[in-house]
Amino acid sequence: xxxxxxxxxxxxxxxxxxxxxxxxxxxxxxxxxxxxxxxxxxxxxxxxxxxxxxxxxxxxxxxxxxxxxxxxxxxxxxxxxxxxxxxxxxxxxxxxxxxxxxxxxxxxxxxxxxxxxxxxxxxxxxxxxxxxxxxxxxxxxxxxxxxxxxxxxxxxxxxxxxxxxxxxxxxxxxxxxxxxxxxxxxxxxxxxxxxxxxxxxxxxxxxxxxxxxxxxxxxxxxxxxxxxxxxxxxxxxxxxxxxxxxxxxxxxxxxxxxxxxxxxxxxxxxxxxxxxxxxxxxxxxxxxxxxxxxxxxxxxxxxx
Numbered sequence: 001x002x003x004x005x006x007x008x009x010x011x012x013x014x015x016x017x018x019x020x021x022x023x024x025x026x027x028x029x030x031x032x033x034x035x036x037x038x039x040x041x042x043x044x045x046x047x048x049x050x051x052x053x054x055x056x057x058x059x060x061x062x063x064x065x066x067x068x069x070x071x072x073x074x075x076x077x078x079x080x081x082x083x084x085x086x087x088x089x090x091x092x093x094x095x096x097x098x099x100x101x102x103x104x105x106x107x108x109x110x111x112x113x114x115x116x117x118x119x120x121x122x123x124x125x126x127x128x129x130x131x132x133x134x135x136x137x138x139x140x141x142x143x144x145x146x147x148x149x150x151x152x153x154x155x156x157x158x159x160x161x162x163x164x165x166x167x168x169x170x171x172x173x174x175x176x177x178x179x180x181x182x183x184x185x186x187x188x189x190x191x192x193x194x195x196x197x198x199x200x201x202x203x204x205x206x207x208x209x210x211x212x213x214x215x216x217x218x219x220x221x222x223x224x225x226x227x228x229x230x231x232x233x234x235x236x237x238x239x240x241x242x243x244x245x246x247x248x249x250x251x252x253x254x255x256x257x258x259x260x261x262x263x264x265x266x267x268x269x270x271x272x273x274x275x276x277x278x279x280x281x282x283x284x285x286x287x288x289x290x291x292x293x294x295x296x297x298x299x300x301x302x303x304x
Contacts, residue, residue: 042086043085045090054083061079062119087112087127088105091131091134094255103141125264127265131250159196165185179193239286247261247272258272
């Protein structure tokens with residue numbers, strides 16, 4: 001893809017690289033300048049120039065760590081964490097029931113601190129590393145408290161529709177419906193049906209022993225070939241770069257919008273859109289080759 005105002009093609013991996021370290025002296029940022037935070041709600045994502053300014057400030061602050069005293073390091077950490085409170089809020093909103101939102105925010109904010117302490121500026125941006133750290137902590141918290149990490153709401157709703165359609169369609173055609181049968185009946189793509197099937201399996205806390213035993217209900221026909229789909233995806237994903245897999249995870253697993261991905265990675269929403277479009281074309285080609293017929297449903301990377 002091409003950066004705005006330039007004619008140079010930028011690989012995806014370059015967009016996930018760390019921003020240049022700052023060149024300001026410690027005494028220029030520690031003290032009166034440190035703590036001069038933007039006049040905005042720090043729980044909402046920065047946009048446009050605000051985002052660029054905060055990214056540059058974060059790079060400047062982290063660039064000072066090498067020569068910082070313990071007290072200065074704590075001040076830098078507090079400032080960097082404060083600049084990224086919006087990221088913790090975004091992560092918390094994606095997990096668990098609303099009644100637990102405050103607890104999830106605290107877990108996510110703790111992740112900002114943990115990420116700072118473990119951050120290696122030579123690897124990637126702080127925002128990206130913090131997001132990965134926070135989502136990992138949130139999943140662990142939910143697991144330890146007995147909750148399941150739910151699929152996106154749209155997929156949950158599709159699973160409910162599918163569950164209701166299976167008995168009626170089975171009775172109508174006199175056999176368990178295939179993916180193609182369900183897609184035609186509901187007016188969906190076959191990929192949407194597969195996604196709903198996978199979500200349906202994930203929404204039930206049934207053990208593997210139960211699934212292969214008497215716990216299979218008529219509305220869960222064994223020919224739902226989730227395993228085949230996962231194998232195809234697994235092999236296709238192995239052909240991607242780490243940066244491409246990271247982008248897919250943010251967009252589809254974490255269900256981040258293009259604007260949120262842009263804020264985390266430090267690029268424009270338009271750049272994210274172009275990267276996703278190119279990546280979806282690549283994925284469709286890879287899965288089509290593995291599947292043998294090249295007939296792969298369109299994946300929609302939209303979502304600004």
